[in-house]
Amino acid sequence: MENRVVIVGGGLAGLAAAAALAPRGCAVTLLEARPRWGGRASSFVDQTTGETIDNCQHVSMGCCTNFRHFCQSVGLDAYFQRERRLWFIDEQGKTSVLRAAALPAPLHLAPAFVGLRFLSWHDKWNLARALDRLARTGAAGGDEPFLEWLKRHGQSPAAIDRYWRIVLVSALSETLDRIETRHARKVFADGFLAARSAWEVWLPTVPLARLYGDKLQAWLQRQGVAARLQCGVQRVCLAEGKVYGVELRGGEVVAADHVILAVPHHLAPSLLPDSLHAHPDLAGITRLETAPISSVHLWFDRPISPLRHATFIGRLSQWMFNRALIQQPPVANPGSTGWYYQVVISASREVIARPQEEVIRQVVGELAAIWPAAGAARLQHARMVTEHKAVVSMVPGVENLRPPQQSPLRGLQLAGDWTRTGWPSTMEGAVRSGYLAAENILRNMQQPAALVQPDLPVAILSKILWKL
Ligand SMILES: Cc1cc2nc3c(=O)[nH]c(=O)nc-3n(C[C@H](O)[C@H](O)[C@H](O)COP(=O)(O)OP(=O)(O)OC[C@H]3O[C@@H](n4cnc5c(N)ncnc54)[C@H](O)[C@@H]3O)c2cc1C
Structure with missing residues (x-):
């Protein structure tokens, strides 16, 4: 049986793929170039205080079903706290609290929305109408810059700055002129309109290094994963159109039947054979922003x-x-x-x-x-x-640049928050990409399995109103 899988990159995409494949009969080797796990979701020791601190607070939401599934399946979910109140503080120091009322979605946040003190009544009314119009654009959304869409839909500068920007800059880390309307719609539809618990925020209660380092590594070890830190890969090895392993920076070749390249997008091309760079599926990678x-x-x-x-x-x-x-x-x-x-x-x-x-x-x-x-x-x-x-960045046109997980090469999968997942560049997107790559491998091994988790069930009213 061709079950040797080498995963390059110990970020969430690589970790999720390893966690999915190891219990399903694959001999998994996980290779990470740095001395720590977690990739962009990691921690380091602050030399002054001696505390382990995260490179940045990472936040997940109720709608992130795959990230949650991953945390549950490897025993990490006890280290997250669910936040059912969000506090907003305006320039005058006035506080507004967002919390769900005892109403079904999409009405659950309506009373709190009405009570937001940092928006005028006029803006709230226009905002609600624009939210309705946005949800009605359908999942394809459109590739117009979202700022243009907002202006076309009568949103005042105050509403844009004090509501739309606040939500989207946190969710997508981009300015509104650089966000595609389809991705803006996804944030509001999936996060606020579709299901009652989708908007809830999940915060890790321990540093990320403890989650993806100590805790997860112990679990992976029990599943037989050979996990190696400080093991930079310098190229994917290819013979007669088939991948047969990877070569480490020191020259060692690690043999594999399947390779998952789960490195950041800007590092992926240098590990791939030159002949692949111009392939239509991969040519967009270098244009991702x-x-x-x-x-x-x-x-x-x-x-x-x-x-x-x-x-x-x-x-x-x-x-x-x-x-x-x-x-x-x-x-x-x-x-x-x-x-x-x-x-x-x-x-x-x-x-x-x-x-x-x-x-x-x-x-x-x-x-x-x-x-x-x-x-x-x-x-x-x-x-x-x-x-x-x-x-x-989820800029207009980005979906045309993101490659699918199945590469043009037999035996090579791509994974990472930048690959085509339908999700923005988030922990959820990274886990989804790892699951999608793992599904492809299991299918190629004639052991198909559904790993990608369904979204939260959509509330009846949201289905009727917007066909979410
Ligand atoms: C400051 C910051 C804040 C964020 N906040 C949030 C948030 O609140 N919520 C959220 O959902 N997302 C957030 N994100 C995004 C989230 O961290 C990423 O989407 C996710 O971690 C990406 O995971 P990945 O596995 O796709 O890539 P990465 O985490 O980049 O992992 C790739 C790994 O590959 C390794 N690698 C590279 N080259 C090689 C090589 N040659 N050989 C072996 N290994 C190699 C890298 O060292 C790295 O560990 C944030 C990101 C940052 C940076």
Whole structure:
């Protein structure tokens, strides 16, 4: 039986593929170039505090059914906390809470929406009409830049800036002029309109390194996966049109019947045979665009906010996470290294052009304007982390550039949040790509299995209104 699978890349796509294939009779080898697992969803030790901190807070939603399935199947779901309230704070410090009422979708968030204090009545009315029109565009959505679509549908600058931008920049990490309408629609349809629990936010309660490092690696080891860190692959080996393994940077060849290339899109072409680069399925890879995400990590000498997290309106700071409260079990003595907060700035192109100290000062000033305790507190330590190629941008036309998982070569699958999953570049997209690649391998081995999980069941009213 041809069951040897080599997976190149220990990010979520590679990890999900390994978790799906190992229990199904495959001899899996997982190769990761870096000294840690998790790829773009990983942690590192902050030298000043000695704490393991994430490169950036990672958030999942109820509609991310494959990511959740992956976490459940490898025993990680206990390390996530479900958040059923979202706090929005405007420039005046007024707080609005988004929470579901005891109503079926899509009405569940309507009372909270009506109560949002940072939108005018006029904007709320227009917004609701535009949401309805957006849902009616159908799944194909259209490839118009979403900003144009919003203007065509009578959205005021305030509604665009204080609602549409707030949701989409967090979800897709792009500016509205660089988001395809189809992807904007997906966020609102899947995340807010289709199912009652879809909008709920899931936060990891431990650093990502503990999830995808210690916890997951122990599980994979029990399944017989040979997982190797600091094992960079330099090329996929090919003979007579068939892949037979991969060559490591040191020259060692690891034999395989199937290879899954689960590296970031900008690194994939250099590992593939030159002859493949012009193939119509793969020619678009080098034209995929990316967006940066920055996170400002702050350690104060005292608590500055009673909230676990908060989204800000009209500020540079977009989303604050109070790690001392989110962490489980609660940090025993947060005062020993300081009270740790993280502020996320997605689509942070303007931020990275500025000096870090200036950005940190602005973020601290914004927190102090909302919570006076932040102004009185002593900032013990601060750092900014930017991932320059954080996500693939869902720009108009992007779907034509994303390759399917089955490559033109027998024995070679592609995986990663950048491949064609129907999802944006997220943990859910990465897991889906890993499952899709694994499904192809199992089909080729004459052992077909359905790995990709269904979406949440659509509420009856959402089906009737919008055929979601
Ligand atoms: C700052 C930031 C914030 C984010 N926030 C969120 C969020 O809140 N919610 C969300 O859903 N998503 C978020 N994302 C996106 C999410 O992290 C990614 O979509 C997902 O982790 C991508 O997984 P992947 O496996 O496709 O790719 P990657 O994570 O990039 O994994 C690819 C792996 O391949 C390895 N590799 C590369 N070359 C080689 C080689 N030659 N040999 C062996 N290994 C190699 C890399 O080291 C890496 O580990 C965020 C991303 C960033 C950067």
